[in-house]
Amino acid sequence: MSRTDHMDVAAYALGVLDAQDAERFEEHLATCWACAAELETMVPVVGMLSGIDGESMAALEQTHTDPALLDRTLGAVRRDRRRTRVRQLLATAAAVVVFGGLSGVAAGFLGGDPPATPQAEPTQSVPTAAPSSAPADPNDPNxxxxxxxxxxxxxxxxxxxVKTTMWLAKKEYGTQISLQLNRLPGPRTCRLLVVRKNATSEVVGTWSVPGSGYGTNQNPLGLELTASTSAPLGDIAKVQVQSVDVNGVASPLVTVADL
Structure with a gap:
């Protein structure tokens, strides 16, 4: 490309090139990262020009500039599409600049050993249990x-x-108790009681059972609950589900004591 091609950046940014010259410059811009970078620096100037009306520019123009060039410049800054055009030019310029930078990196690879890439430290994977070949039990709550x-x-x-499955998990605050209940008839009021090895006890949850019950012929769905206690897991002697009558008298429904 000629030196003239490198000097068309300002005219192209202002939109004063004719269609043929603009097309020729765009072909040049696609391969010239220097012109692309210069074009990017001219964006603030073009933005300021877009806010100046033609009459003001004509009043300020006191030089012997070519009248034809001035008229074409004024027409360019009047066009509303200037902002959109500038954004498109920025995208093109950025692409050329990035391409130029990548080309330099590629040349470095071809001319010598590539730069060392930091390698992540190997991490230990958590062992996973092998799948069991035994058929699944549909009654297993898991x-x-x-x-x-x-x-x-x-x-x-x-x-x-009454049938229950309980899961007791050790926690920093004590013990988490998750349970499922089936064959639990209603209506009734129930509570969950934790009995410690020192013979003290604690009620950690209460609930109501509807007339259809849980896990029954009327309501096949079981009841799932989660409760917590401050008692450490090693201090718990048993966990019991109790039924409480209207007088507050409790009677056991099912007990987990193999802790």
């Missing part, structure tokens, strides 16, 4: 992605028939 945290304990009361 089936269906509902695996609970803690040690699992199952119990069924021979007298009431």
């Amino acid at each position: 089936i269906g992605g509902n695996e609970q945290e803690g040690d699992q304990h199952n119990a069924t009361d021979p007298g009431t028939g």
